[in-house]
Amino acid sequence: MPLNCLEAPCTKAKHLDMMNCISLVCLLLCTGVSSFRFEELTQYLKSHEEEFIETLRQWIAVESDSSDVTKRSDLHRMMDMTAEKLRLIGGSVEMVDVGTQSLPNGSSIALPKVVTAQFGSDPSKRTVCVYGHVDVQPAKKEDGWATEPYELTDIDGNLYGRGASDNKAPVLAWIHTVEVYKALNIDLPVNVKFIIEGMEETGSNGLDDMIVAQKDSFFSDVDYIIISDCVWLSKRPALTYGTRGNCYFYAEVEGPKKDLHSGVYGGTVMEPMTDLIGILDKLISPSGKILIPGIREAVAHLSDDEWRMYQDIEFDLETYKRDVGIKELMYSNKVDLLAHRWRYPTVSIHGIEGAFSSSGTKTVIPAKVIGKFSIRQVPNMDPALVEKQVTDYLRSVFAKRNSPNKLNVTMVIGAKPWLADPKHPLYEAGKAAVKRVFDVEPDLIREGGTIPVARTFQDVTGKSIIMLPIGGFDDGLHSQNEKISRYNYIEGTKLFIAYLHEVSQIKKY
Numbered sequence: 001m002p003l004n005c006l007e008a009p010c011t012k013a014k015h016l017d018m019m020n021c022i023s024l025v026c027l028l029l030c031t032g033v034s035s036f037r038f039e040e041l042t043q044y045l046k047s048h049e050e051e052f053i054e055t056l057r058q059w060i061a062v063e064s065d066s067s068d069v070t071k072r073s074d075l076h077r078m079m080d081m082t083a084e085k086l087r088l089i090g091g092s093v094e095m096v097d098v099g100t101q102s103l104p105n106g107s108s109i110a111l112p113k114v115v116t117a118q119f120g121s122d123p124s125k126r127t128v129c130v131y132g133h134v135d136v137q138p139a140k141k142e143d144g145w146a147t148e149p150y151e152l153t154d155i156d157g158n159l160y161g162r163g164a165s166d167n168k169a170p171v172l173a174w175i176h177t178v179e180v181y182k183a184l185n186i187d188l189p190v191n192v193k194f195i196i197e198g199m200e201e202t203g204s205n206g207l208d209d210m211i212v213a214q215k216d217s218f219f220s221d222v223d224y225i226i227i228s229d230c231v232w233l234s235k236r237p238a239l240t241y242g243t244r245g246n247c248y249f250y251a252e253v254e255g256p257k258k259d260l261h262s263g264v265y266g267g268t269v270m271e272p273m274t275d276l277i278g279i280l281d282k283l284i285s286p287s288g289k290i291l292i293p294g295i296r297e298a299v300a301h302l303s304d305d306e307w308r309m310y311q312d313i314e315f316d317l318e319t320y321k322r323d324v325g326i327k328e329l330m331y332s333n334k335v336d337l338l339a340h341r342w343r344y345p346t347v348s349i350h351g352i353e354g355a356f357s358s359s360g361t362k363t364v365i366p367a368k369v370i371g372k373f374s375i376r377q378v379p380n381m382d383p384a385l386v387e388k389q390v391t392d393y394l395r396s397v398f399a400k401r402n403s404p405n406k407l408n409v410t411m412v413i414g415a416k417p418w419l420a421d422p423k424h425p426l427y428e429a430g431k432a433a434v435k436r437v438f439d440v441e442p443d444l445i446r447e448g449g450t451i452p453v454a455r456t457f458q459d460v461t462g463k464s465i466i467m468l469p470i471g472g473f474d475d476g477l478h479s480q481n482e483k484i485s486r487y488n489y490i491e492g493t494k495l496f497i498a499y500l501h502e503v504s505q506i507k508k509y
Contacts, residue, residue: 036189036501038436041180042494049490052176053159055085056489057152059134059168060161066135066202069101069109075198078134079112082171082196089179091117091194096214098206111206112198116218119178120191126503127191129222129463131453132171132229133200136163137478144480158483165475165484170228171196173470173489177496189504193222200229203413204453211453211460219461224426224503227454228496231471233445236314237438237495239430240467241422242342242446243454245377247386248413251279251394252370255405260365269365270403273355276371279407282397283373284347288330288340290375294389295345300379302339309422310335313443323474342446345381349373374413376448383414418454418465419446426466429502436498437491470495 045052064078065071079095086093095113102108112135120127139149139162147153149162159169174194181188195218199205211219232238253272260269284290315334321327331337340346354369356362375386391409398407420427422444434442447467457465470492476482 037184037186038498038501040184041186041497044180044184045176045490045493045497048180049486052172052493053152053154053486053489055176056159056164056169056172057161059172060152060163061150063150064135064163064198065138066112066199067138069103072109072112075112075135076110079115079196079198082134083115083117085175086115086117086194089119089175089182091119091178093117096210098210101205114198114207114210115194115196117194117196118191119182119193120188121221122191123221125188125190126223126506126508127193127221128500128503129193129195129219129225130174131195131225131227131457132174133167133197133204134163134171135198135201136166136168137201139480139482146481149482154486157486159486159489160481160483162482164482165231165471166477166482167200167229169484169489170470170492173493174226174228174496176493177500180493180497181500189501191221192500193218200453207453208456208460211456215460219463222461222463225457225461225463225465226499227451227465227467228469229451230447230467230469231475231477232469232473233443234314234316234473236440236443237434238443238445238469239422239427239434240445240447240469241427242419243417243451243467244342244345244446244448245381245383245415245417245452245455246374246413246450247377247383247390247411247415248372248374249390250370250372250408250410250412251276252368252408252410253279253405254368254408256365256367259367262363262365265365270405271365272369272405273352273366275398275401275403275405275407276352276369278401279394279397280349280371280373282394283349288346290345290347292347292375292389292393295375295381295386298381298385299344302343306343307335309444310338313338313445341448343378345378346376346448347373348376376450377415377417379417379419381417383411383416387411387414415450415452416455418451418458420465420467424464424466425506426464426503429499429506430466430468432502433495433498436502437495468495468499 062074062078063071064075066075083093083095094116096116098111098114100108101111141148147160152159152161178192197204197207230240253276255272256269282291290296317334321329329337331340350372352369352371354366356364377383394409431442454465457463470488472485472488475484
């Protein structure tokens with residue numbers, strides 16, 4: 001600490017002699033007390049804004065689509081670029097081999113390596129681990145994009161490109177946070193670790209096993225885990241404390257040995273498609289009530305405290321309707337709508353494989369069809385029990401049809417929900433950081449979607465987790481014209497800078 005910081009107090013307190021003043025300075029230095037140079041850090045960030053946007057431009061240009069194995073070389077290159085960026089700012093970087101991916105044709109292909117990095121190892125400091133991913137959803141201009149999806153395009157302060165908000169800009173914002181501290185030769189207030197993967201959009205293949213394997217090594221000194229793979233609910237910054245899980249099912253109905261002509265065979269056979277539609281119709285009522293016995297009864301009760309939290313959240317139903325493009329919602333008040341979006345289970349029917357879906361007409365009776373649907377999990381639901389409940393129920397519904405066709409029900413995803421305590425010091429630190437950067441109190445929200453790694457981190461490592469989003473509510477994740485605004489990208493980096501300081505203030509017990 002500069003001596004002049006203490007000159008005035010020492011002068012005014014005449015009973016303190018110079019030796020006492022010097023002793024106080026030494027005590028402060030020895031205990032690591034220092035001022036938070038926020039203005040200096042953010043000024044550097046602002047003066048290098050275009051450089052940070054150029055880095056995002058380079059990352060967006062890589063078609064790191066994890067669902068397309070023909071793009072696997074691009075995905076490997078994306079992981080290499082991530083590792084190199086972390087090395088350039090002084091990180092201790094490793095690229096962890098997580099094995100291979102089996103393909104439908106029986107062959108296998110190498111999974112992208114998971115990048116880990118470490119900045120600092122001071123045992124007197126807190127240690128945070130930042131998780132992120134740099135793979136993206138598929139995107140083509142002909143899908144309805146107004147711009148080339150893999151060319152970052154700045155329009156009215158919005159940075160358009162596939163992966164801009166999900167999740168390349170947030171990952172870079174965290175890297176730039178460390179970079180700013182390092183560039184100014186300011187000690188990081190906490191030790192920072194990174195774990196960045198390249199298969200999140202297709203199920204994080206290999207990541208769970210890696211987390212288990214490194215529980216007692218990489219994660220041994222980690223205090224907190226931070227995930228920024230989510231967005232705000234409105235224009236107000238938010239802290240996210242929960243996500244729903246996901247149980248994804250295939251319901252396969254098989255009948256004739258081959259597809260049939262409806263003119264020749266229609267009216268003589270019980271059609272698999274009719275059976276499938278009949279049982280799918282019994283999953284959920286027109287008003288949204290789940291009809292599977294036991295599902296609704298397992299849901300955690302909505303407490304009075306949670307109800308009051310929902311009341312305070314900034315959310316406009318009319319804006320939501322306009323954004324979705326519909327005239328009517330299933331619920332007419334904010335609390336009911338948010339509760340059913342975040343903390344109640346839902347059934348969604350996603351598609352039918354084997355059915356004719358191309359343009360034109362085709363008078364075919366499919367021999368086999370597979371209905372695909374999911375149930376979003378919430379506390380206190382258990383995927384293993386849900387699998388049994390769904391399977392038993394659909395079999396009973398199918399039996400009542402007296403059909404000679406065969407039904408097979410399979411759960412292909414069983415991801416659990418994640419829930420944190422919004423009163424944890426991590427969230428208090430988040431509130432303080434938001435207040436410093438945006439001068440508002442953040443909304444405390446949940447996510448209706450699923451981020452399975454959050455529950456894995458929680459179950460395997462036992463560490464406390466916070467989701468700290470910087471993406472905007474209108475960023476269009478997974479959709480056409482995905483973007484992040486310059487404002488969210490740069491102010492979000494300021495938020496991360498402030499957050500590291502606030503976390504460093506959490507007392508160790």
